[in-house]
Amino acid sequence: MPQERIRYAPLRDKISDPATAARHVVDGSNLFVSGFSPVGYPKLIPAELAKRAASGERLRFNLYSGASTGDGLDGVLAEAGVVIWRRPYMAAKAMRQRINQGEILFKDDHLSFTSAQVRSGGLGRVDVAVVEALAINEKGHLIPTMSVGNTPTFVRQADKIIIEMSDACPLDLEGIHDIYIPEDPPYRMPIPIYRASDRIGKPYIEMDPHKVVAIVYSQERDHCPLFPPPDRVAHDIAAHILDFVQHEIKAGRLPRGLPWQSGVGDVANAVLLGFLENDFFHGLDLYSEVLQDAVLDLLDLGKVRHASGSALTFSTKGQDRFIKELYRYKEKVVLRPVEISNSPEVIRRLGVLAVNTALEIDIYGHVNSTHLWGRELMNGIGGSGDFVRNAALSFMVTPASGKQERISRIVPMVSHVDHSEHSVDVVVTEHGLVDLRNLAPRQAARAIIDHCAAPAYRDLLSDYLERASRAGGHEPQLLEEAFAFHLRYMQTGDMRPGGVPAAGRQRVD
């Protein structure tokens, strides 16, 4: 392993092989790993743990991270059957299945809270932290790779630390991170971020080198999916949002210069790409969670001045491009702990414009972003709650329908509420946008049906609204048929009456 990766000489004695290193994780451990989105997570130790379980060793542990990781961690460990608890978020198919079967315990947390919970001891001892690193500096402190997540707190609280020293990123990445662990109540000072680009901490994670029990050398790269160019639906949703914000700024109701947050996925990416074609927006700041490929284009064209997040989730092509001109990007990009990137205090102060994706939205603006049919976990709430509740303006987006219109994503009542009408400001589908901020519930329902619902569902939804309104109430609902759309789909494979009965129960996945 090159010496410049371990600049603190005493730690060179800790170089080990993955199998030996992984021995520090024992049955019943609390295991805390680096990683936020499928970047920056350890890949070698998980493989060893799975191997041990496959060999018949009794090995079960609790697994905590920054957010989701990749299949090399969540997938491998879920399939190995070694995970008791998983928090705070995941996005791997094998993990999801076992959580839905009740085999893996999961609690769906706001991401901004996990580090504080760990520091308070609320998740138990941090027996072992396994973290991917770019390098260890001269003082024995740790420099992370493409994500920060909860790693600073995990490293601080850990009894033992295992490091996967990765050579997938060049050492020039050093300096991109801004590590700041806030104090905990009741004696806590403000988090001193006043602009999205502000740096308030150190470019490394403070680490007591005596806690490091092993360092393994890794050549594993991160693998993130490359987003295809936005389809028509994503493009139209993005266009509605940009038009609307432009209109609000011109009307004087929204100041220029508010930073943007854009969740993960097609539409979020399309919104960012939409800036490229738009002359009104320039010199933007991003105060977000996960930064994706589109950010590189925006930085290149000067559309975005600064981008702040907790992870750089670039495709392989994006990674190469980023690394090639790192010197240019580094001064414009900052990677923070998730409790800072998602801090309610900072989000409210900066006045973030937040764009997040819904699984379904109801006619009153309640949003389901986590569960299908009220019960099956998709991925989790992630950071959306941190942003939706505290943003200056919160957009919830979804295609109006799915499965060739057999599913309407606008429904009478969502089957699981993650974001309530009180916090959702604007609803957007490819058909249109409704600003809920000055609409009473009956008006909101009328507008969402007329402007956002798929045309094939408007009569059905209108009929529901009219009958519910006759029955009365501030927010008319007929509890006896609020989930009729969902139940019809589960029985026939189509939310519309007269859909062809399916052989069995249908699932969206």
Add this chain to the structure above:
Amino acid sequence: MPQERIRYAPLRDKISDPATAARHVVDGSNLFVSGFSPVGYPKLIPAELAKRAASGERLRFNLYSGASTGDGLDGVLAEAGVVIWRRPYMAAKAMRQRINQGEILFKDDHLSFTSAQVRSGGLGRVDVAVVEALAINEKGHLIPTMSVGNTPTFVRQADKIIIEMSDACPLDLEGIHDIYIPEDPPYRMPIPIYRASDRIGKPYIEMDPHKVVAIVYSQERDHCPLFPPPDRVAHDIAAHILDFVQHEIKAGRLPRGLPWQSGVGDVANAVLLGFLENDFFHGLDLYSEVLQDAVLDLLDLGKVRHASGSALTFSTKGQDRFIKELYRYKEKVVLRPVEISNSPEVIRRLGVLAVNTALEIDIYGHVNSTHLWGRELMNGIGGSGDFVRNAALSFMVTPASGKQERISRIVPMVSHVDHSEHSVDVVVTEHGLVDLRNLAPRQAARAIIDHCAAPAYRDLLSDYLERASRAGGHEPQLLEEAFAFHLRYMQTGDMRPGGVPAAGRQRVD
């Protein structure tokens, strides 16, 4: 009117009678009033407006306040049929009825957001602000009475200001208010509160005296209900909370010194009174919204050092007691704008322990605090969302049952979600307390049924949970019968099967 109430001499020319003053409110006006809870709201101008409507004058306007007011405002104006829009919160029976009938438009807002919305122009022009005042100082600035709410922003943004100069409070109240209007994004500094007692603003509301079009003299007192001593249920809920917090502090998972917020109502009051009998807690701080009579006892005994809120909602007896020894209370009590008392930034920084009341809670910890039967507005979300989402620890409390056990307040699925499982930490009824923070949904459901539900409903809820769990999913629900409890009550007047059929649909109110 005594000269010391209007110390800025030019404004003495504006003294008027209520009928003349009220002429500034015309058909189509946006009317913004002082008041937060039934204290500090104007009483004379509303009566005049109602009188004009009763005389056949065409008069309809939009009505905005800090939160609820009293019957002298919301009741009178709702009955007069003059209100088009009402925001952000109300608690008057006549107003509630008309909102539920769709006659008055209402949107249920987080209270911390209204002032910023007004400043951005999102609610339209502030045509007229009608505010109750204690005095106008030498510079022409305004000193409010027993509440602050959104008055500082209303006064700043108003075209015309009408003042009801009240002599119900002594001039010695001056100095209790701490008025600070935060900047608006994107250029906003931190709100510099580090302790519940910190004073960061001025003891008056800055006002341009040229905007004052009329001053009327008022002798109207505020009338707040006196809470009866807590019943057994409230007492037991409070005891569970205090036991739990004590236990968490002793276990080292919760620091000493976190400030408390306690919502409005019996249980909230009982929690505060519980401190009186408890030796563990002393020298507490309250960082709350509405301060009620119990606070006086706590201050007298030194149990509470400092109390911060946006309103002093004392009973008549409490008002007398407070005013009599004002010199003693004034240094321990601070009244703030609601965007500061409810600031997510400050709540998160201080690490508030929040206690709020639910209408119903489901087995997974989702909370309904606003709508009956999914559709009928009770009062609104008020400040609960500001606190629940940002507290260090968020308690949701409810009696386990209502209407002689004909209603279970623990249900399979709440009929309206205001606070989701992601933000609710602890559920409490008189039967027990469940800490949800480390429970997966199926475990949470089991624990809530066993420890919080009324015994008469445990078998019914268990049966539901078991059948739903067999059907699968991370958070098992059977959409076809998720509201069976509610529907049964609406049909028979009892949530249990076999309840006696009622003549018509039942309502809880």
